[in-house]
Amino acid sequence: MCGRPHVGGRRGEAARKMAGKFRKEKERSPETDNSLNRLGGSKDTMQNSDNKRARLLPSAALDVLGNDLLLRCASYLDADGLAQLGRTSARFGIPQAGQKRSLANEAARQRFRESATDEERCRLPKYDDESDVGLSRALEQLRRPLCFDELVGDGFSPQEHPGIVTCTDAAGWSTAVSGHAMRGGRHSAEFAITIDERNIPVVSLGIMRPVSLTDGILEAEWKGNVNPACVS
Structure with missing residues (x-):
């Protein structure tokens, strides 16, 4: 019959007590305490280094x-x-x-x-x-693709696409202005105009100097009827 080796009798009990005492003394030995102190000192040093790095200014x-x-x-x-x-x-x-x-x-x-x-x-x-x-x-x-950056006048519906305007009132003049400024060289632009045969508007295309028509002062002077071509 095979089994695990064991220590029996009084000798076995004495051996177990000695082993337990040795483990307790080893846990409280000076070598163990010194090792913990050394580890604690290293931890403090690492924390001090981290604090120095944290205080480093972005400009530096x-x-x-x-x-x-x-x-x-x-x-x-x-x-x-x-x-x-x-x-x-x-x-x-x-x-x-x-x-x-x-x-x-x-x-x-x-x-x-x-x-x-x-x-x-x-x-x-x-x-x-x-x-x-x-x-x-x-x-x-x-x-960038050309678009209408300013809509001035009472004849436009809310803009659904930056490159498309819809005229809903042909009684007065309304103006759609692109913010693109031509400095030099050759420039070109294409316009697709869809007209309702029941209400044919007058469409004028032109070029004007870079100026805002919605800065408050001009908008008040236009009074909803905006036609820069008549003053440019």
Whole structure:
């Protein structure tokens, strides 16, 4: 018959007591206490290091990064993002020593130089007082589909699509204006006009200088009957 080995009798009981006493002394031994103290000291050191890292200011973190890396990070932003970045951080918004442009403007300049086609360059001559971020925003707007940004007058129904207007009242003049500004080069636009034979409106297409017709003053003067062609 096979079985598990065991210790019986008084000798077995004495051996069990000695083993239990040895385990208790080992748990309270100086070596164990010193090990716990050493671990506790390491934990405090790690916490102090974490606190130092937590107190590191964001501006100090940017100082250790080179301009090339910062420009690469900024290149993922659009024109509005670059403008916001320049307003938020002086490192990006103010030219540093020895630099002609801020990092935000430099990122916009490099993007325009690398992505703009010859035709787009002809259409977007840069103004003397225009920033590179502003020119990059103009390039983004040039690439978007044309739409009617302002509806003035009493003859339009609520706009369901930015590129479509519906005239519901032909008694007076109403005007739909695009916010696209033509700087240079050749521009073209197509208009599809659908007319109800029962109520044929008069449609005029034209070009006007960049001006807002909904700034409050002009809208009050038009009194719901808007026809810029008669004063342009």
